Amino acid sequence: MPHLRTAHHLARLMAIGLGFLALPAFGEGSASVPSGIAASHDRVQTVYDCRQLESAPPAIAPDQWFERSIWATHCYRYQARAVRVVDDDVVTLSLVRDINNGVESDRMFFLNGPSRSLRREGGSMRFQLSTDGELAAPASPDALLQHLSELYRLRFRGEERIANRAAVAVEFVPLDSLRYGYRLWLDRATGIPLKRALLDNQGGVLESFELVELTPPDLYDGEVELLEPPSSAALEWKAGWLPAGFISQPLMALASPEDNPRRHKLYSDGLATISLFVEPLVAEGALRPGLHRLGANHAAVRRIERGDETLQAVAVGELPPNVLMRVVEMLQFSDTDSATDSAS
Known part of the structure; x- marks a missing residue:
């Protein structure tokens, strides 16, 4: 996971x-x-x-x-x-x-x-x-x-x-x-x-x-x-491709007794949503690259080499799996045109 x-x-x-x-x-x-x-x-x-x-x-x-x-x-x-x-x-x-x-x-x-x-x-x-x-x-x-x-x-x-x-x-x-x-x-x-x-x-x-x-x-x-959503942390990456109609959205805070909300990027077309996470790869949190099913949702996973660091990118949503795979493959970083060439 x-x-x-x-x-x-x-x-x-x-x-x-x-x-x-x-x-x-x-x-x-x-x-x-x-x-x-x-x-x-x-x-x-x-x-x-x-x-x-x-x-x-x-x-x-x-x-x-x-x-x-x-x-x-x-x-x-x-x-x-x-x-x-x-x-x-x-x-x-x-x-x-x-x-x-x-x-x-x-x-x-x-x-x-x-x-x-x-x-x-x-x-x-x-x-x-x-x-x-x-x-x-x-x-x-x-x-x-x-x-x-x-x-x-x-x-x-x-x-x-x-x-x-x-x-x-x-x-x-x-x-x-x-x-x-x-x-x-x-x-x-x-x-x-x-x-x-x-x-x-x-x-x-x-x-x-x-x-x-x-x-x-x-x-x-x-x-x-309706309270104003909390500000998201500035991130160096974003989705380089999205289906028509999907727009970046503010993050609503979610909480539970045992955890605090986490920041990521959220996109929506008004009904469907895509959650996009990018973080350093750690052994206990490693997912096999490719597609994973999470109920009716799918998770598209990709690893990215950036300098001396390996990142894990995960796109999750109620969308056809090929769409999520394309989203995670077209991830874009602020200092490069895209990250597709460094994917594994």
């Missing part, structure tokens, strides 16, 4: 991303930002006035349901039980979502296998169109949907009952072979994501995450503040 701390962080990153069904959040930078959202310039990056949901018009079209789910992701408090299924592997979890003094708090407890827990404060991962200038804030709904419309086709997939609640299903169908599809089941009453499935290029389910029990959701009566 990668270096011990990186391996721990990778597991938490994938688990929390799926576990909380995090969707990109609204933000500033567009005239179409709803009136209930404002921006700040301290540690608070975006503010939601959740009271706006009480008088919001009903969602009808798929894009309206997607927008409603983003609001719901931030504005409701609840507890839930969930299952994550990948092939024959089933993980059961307990989720607690709370809002205190306008700040979101998420906790996840693994109920089978090794005893583990995760926590996150200040809001879920949010998509930004840039990390610099005016666009260095969560994308507005119009900007986000416009970006996604160049990469996916959004459509209805009917209605079902999930966690004993009526749910509307919407699907993002990729327009190329460089990414997978997503199907989301959204609570008809609130828009809360109740289930998520990752779909391969033939429409088969690679992974699913589903709430099986949900307490009555409680709409927060006030403003919710």
Whole structure:
């Protein structure tokens, strides 16, 4: 596996991303930002006035349901039980979502296998169109949907009952072979994501995450503040190639009782993510170069000789394995055009 701390962080990153069904959040930078959202310039990056949901018009079209789910992701408090299924592997979890003094708090407890827990404060991962200038804030709904419309086709997939609640299903169908599809089941009453499935290029389910029990959701009566992500450490490397639509993203802090968050590079197209790690190779953390499967995710591993040092590069994401392999092969360092010639 990668270096011990990186391996721990990778597991938490994938688990929390799926576990909380995090969707990109609204933000500033567009005239179409709803009136209930404002921006700040301290540690608070975006503010939601959740009271706006009480008088919001009903969602009808798929894009309206997607927008409603983003609001719901931030504005409701609840507890839930969930299952994550990948092939024959089933993980059961307990989720607690709370809002205190306008700040979101998420906790996840693994109920089978090794005893583990995760926590996150200040809001879920949010998509930004840039990390610099005016666009260095969560994308507005119009900007986000416009970006996604160049990469996916959004459509209805009917209605079902999930966690004993009526749910509307919407699907993002990729327009190329460089990414997978997503199907989301959204609570008809609130828009809360109740289930998520990752779909391969033939429409088969690679992974699913589903709430099986949900307490009555409680709409927060006030403003919710999304905290500004912590600054990432300056690194001498970056991805030299990415699929169309993938943009560098700020890192959200993840934490658990036994470890601190780690810094790396994160890229997203608004739905899918790529985590890229580069660190000195150590014997106990060495991975065999090539592809490794991590549930529905793959890890592409490469070793790089730079001077007297050997580095291990790892790209992880819910993407076709050949895409991740190309990402890690096209790694670019600040003092060279690329690092492809020194790969092993």
